[in-house]
Amino acid sequence: MGGPSPMLWLANAKILDVQRGRTKNGNLVVEGERIVEITRKKAAPKGAKVIDLAGRTLLPGLIDCHVHLTLPTDTADPYAPARRSDALVALHCAEAARRTLMAGFTTVRDVGGWNHAEMAVREAAKQGHVIAPRLFLAGKLLSITTSGADYYPGMYEICDGVEQVIAGARRQIAKGADLIKVMATGAMLSPESEDSRAIQFTRAELEAAVAVARDNYKHVAAHAHAVDGILNAVEAGAGSIEHGTFADRAVLQLMAKKGTFLVPTLCVTPAMLRDRHIRETIPEHERARLVGTDEQHRKAIRLAHRLKVPIAMGTDAGTPGNHHGDNAQEIVEMVTGAGLTPAAAIYASTMNPAKLLGQDKELGSLDQGKLADVIAVARDPLADITALTQVDLVMKGGVIYKHGRRRIT
Ligand SMILES: [Zn+2]
Numbered sequence: 001m002g003g004p005s006p007m008l009w010l011a012n013a014k015i016l017d018v019q020r021g022r023t024k025n026g027n028l029v030v031e032g033e034r035i036v037e038i039t040r041k042k043a044a045p046k047g048a049k050v051i052d053l054a055g056r057t058l059l060p061g062l063i064d065c066h067v068h069l070t071l072p073t074d075t076a077d078p079y080a081p082a083r084r085s086d087a088l089v090a091l092h093c094a095e096a097a098r099r100t101l102m103a104g105f106t107t108v109r110d111v112g113g114w115n116h117a118e119m120a121v122r123e124a125a126k127q128g129h130v131i132a133p134r135l136f137l138a139g140k141l142l143s144i145t146t147s148g149a150d151y152y153p154g155m156y157e158i159c160d161g162v163e164q165v166i167a168g169a170r171r172q173i174a175k176g177a178d179l180i181k182v183m184a185t186g187a188m189l190s191p192e193s194e195d196s197r198a199i200q201f202t203r204a205e206l207e208a209a210v211a212v213a214r215d216n217y218k219h220v221a222a223h224a225h226a227v228d229g230i231l232n233a234v235e236a237g238a239g240s241i242e243h244g245t246f247a248d249r250a251v252l253q254l255m256a257k258k259g260t261f262l263v264p265t266l267c268v269t270p271a272m273l274r275d276r277h278i279r280e281t282i283p284e285h286e287r288a289r290l291v292g293t294d295e296q297h298r299k300a301i302r303l304a305h306r307l308k309v310p311i312a313m314g315t316d317a318g319t320p321g322n323h324h325g326d327n328a329q330e331i332v333e334m335v336t337g338a339g340l341t342p343a344a345a346i347y348a349s350t351m352n353p354a355k356l357l358g359q360d361k362e363l364g365s366l367d368q369g370k371l372a373d374v375i376a377v378a379r380d381p382l383a384d385i386t387a388l389t390q391v392d393l394v395m396k397g398g399v400i401y402k403h404g405r406r407r408i409t
Pocket residue numbers: 066067068111112316
């Protein structure tokens with residue numbers, strides 16, 4: 001991996017306009033870390049480095065809005081994450097970040113880390129010791145007292161009552177958080193004694209988290225399955241609802257009106273079922289919860305899309321079998337399982353996440369002046385969305401990390 005080259009022509013490409021949902025032939029010109037021009041002009045100027053893409057499709061780097069880079073995916077033992085030292089967690093996190101970048105995800109939002117090891121990985125990436133996507137990090141997630149913390153002691157910051165929520169949110173920001181993650185309802189991957197349908201934080205607690213986030217120019221991501229918990233979080237002013245399993249028409253209409261993003265994480269259950277070892281060893285109550293709600297979840301996401309709720313792609317990579325680097329499977333699920341067109345699914349994986357992160361002037365589309373986060377795929381993803389599962393070229397900030405079979409790492 002070298003530094004950004006002075007001028008780079010990604011020549012002979014189909015360049016995807018994510019807003020219009022169509023491609024046009026041309027060359028994309030990068031200088032330093034930015035896109036400086038998109039041109040049909042045939043010849044590159046003398047001294048420019050040319051990469052002939054031979055008709056491949058160029059897209060903006062993909063953005064996953066829901067990952068847990070510090071979680072292992074090769075085990076369904078719920079107590080396995082807690083048995084690792086923080087040093088090992090950081091090393092695993094760096095490897096997860098590398099794989100995610102190589103899969104074409106040049107930006108991720110991590111919505112629950114582990115003892116802030118992910119903050120150390122971000123620092124190591126900044127210093128050039130490891131490679132990673134652009135990392136927007138929540139630090140520890142805020143939660144009421146619940147047995148969920150038994151499985152993920154490094155991920156939970158227990159806060160009961162408004163005062164503790166304020167303090168907990170401030171602690172994450174002091175550690176370097178870019179957003180605040182809250183648990184508005186129970187979780188699926190938690191001990192049996194936690195009711196996954198339960199309402200957790202109260203409206204007042206959620207409002208307190210939102211107030212701290214807003215005062216610091218940040219947003220709140222709210223984990224929510226149960227419809228009343230979704231409503232609490234939307235009315236409190238959360239920027240995004242994670243999962244949204246039991247969302248009904250009324251709450252989705254409110255989200256559409258308020259511009260609250262929905263992050264579906266549809267691939268959690270299929271990814272768990274696809275991996276034989278995970279499928280055979282996952283605790284029965286977790287399996288039953290995931291499988292038992294999967295169809296309802298898809299129904300909710302389909303309805304959300306029809307009601308024009310802004311959707312931002314998120315995998316929940318880090319759950320059992322939901323491997324880091326397989327992130328594009330979620331974009332495929334959004335098309336095959338939730339009725340989005342390929343163009344809508346790509347928009348939900350580029351431009352909408354950039355908006356959710358407040359980065360839409362810098363990221364999310366291939367436009368002159370934006371950061372050169374660019375990927376290339378061999379087949380046309382508008383015709384076949386599975387094209388995104390095989391990425392040929394990965395560039396972040398004008399630096400090429402992967403090119404064909406050559407991995408520049
Ligand atoms: Zn999650």
